[in-house]
Amino acid sequence: xxxxxxxxxxxxxxxxxxxxxxxxxxxxxxxxxxxxxxxxxxxxxxxxxxxxxxxxxxxxxxxxxxxxxxxxxxxxxxxxxxxxxxxxxxxxxxxxxxxxxxxxxxxxxxxxxxxxxxxxxxxxxxxxxxxxxxxxxxxxxxxxxxxxxxxxxxxxxxxxxxxxxxxxxxxxxxxxxxxxxxxxxxxxxxxxxxxxxxxxxxxxx
Numbered sequence: 001x002x003x004x005x006x007x008x009x010x011x012x013x014x015x016x017x018x019x020x021x022x023x024x025x026x027x028x029x030x031x032x033x034x035x036x037x038x039x040x041x042x043x044x045x046x047x048x049x050x051x052x053x054x055x056x057x058x059x060x061x062x063x064x065x066x067x068x069x070x071x072x073x074x075x076x077x078x079x080x081x082x083x084x085x086x087x088x089x090x091x092x093x094x095x096x097x098x099x100x101x102x103x104x105x106x107x108x109x110x111x112x113x114x115x116x117x118x119x120x121x122x123x124x125x126x127x128x129x130x131x132x133x134x135x136x137x138x139x140x141x142x143x144x145x146x147x148x149x150x151x152x153x154x155x156x157x158x159x160x161x162x163x164x165x166x167x168x169x170x171x172x173x174x175x176x177x178x179x180x181x182x183x184x185x186x187x188x189x190x191x192x193x194x195x196x197x198x199x200x201x202x203x204x205x
Contacts, residue, residue: 007161019161023166026163026166026170027068029171029174031061031065033177033199035057036178037136037177037198038050038053038057040178040181040186041053041185041195043186044185044186045191048129049192051125051128052132052134052192053192053195055125055133056133056136056140056192058123059123059137059140060137063112071151071152071155074101074156075154075155075159077159078090078097079159079160079161090159097152097156101149101152102148102149105145105148109141113138116134116137119137120137133192135191136195136196139193139197139200142200143203146204150166153166154169173202173203173205177198177202180197180202181198184197185198
């Protein structure tokens with residue numbers, strides 16, 4: 001049986017806490033990238049790079065929330081199948097989710113690149129921060145398929161009742177992001193682009 005945290009048996013409250021707390025921690029850590037990028041950029045650079053990272057991280061936060069919301073449905077469907085002791089249906093749903101979200105991630109990424117001028121205009125990006133914002137978003141948009149992949153796989157784990165594994169994945173990635181931010185921004189002086197490359201590399205991890 002692949003169900004790792006059976007919520008259909010035993011006392012509900014402690015099981016729900018074991019499920020919910022790692023889930024909430026993972027949600028916070030997934031939005032932590034932008035906070036770390038902004039904080040570390042502010043330690044080494046002035047207004048323009050900080051503004052670029054700030055605007056870019058807000059865009060990425062919105063994208064992450066959107067992707068996380070889209071993948072919740074697969075987790076719920078998988079959990080229902082496993083609760084009904086139908087592992088075959090659960091695996092079918094995992095395959096369907098992968099078949100849906102992989103091409104979606106590529107199409108969505110392409111649309112983001114095409115709409116970047118409009119995004120920069122709608123956010124009223126200051127002219128002095130335009131290049132830094134564009135550099136940050138260009139690199140981060142390339143990592144959108146990785147964000148979709150993480151959330152899809154995390155949905156599989158959560159459907160099985162396991163929220164600790166996704167939390168562990170994103171915690172390790174967050175530590176890598178902070179290390180790379182200090183290396184690329186502080187040591188290599190790569191400004192907003194360095195913050196974005198740190199985020200991209202940590203998503204690969």
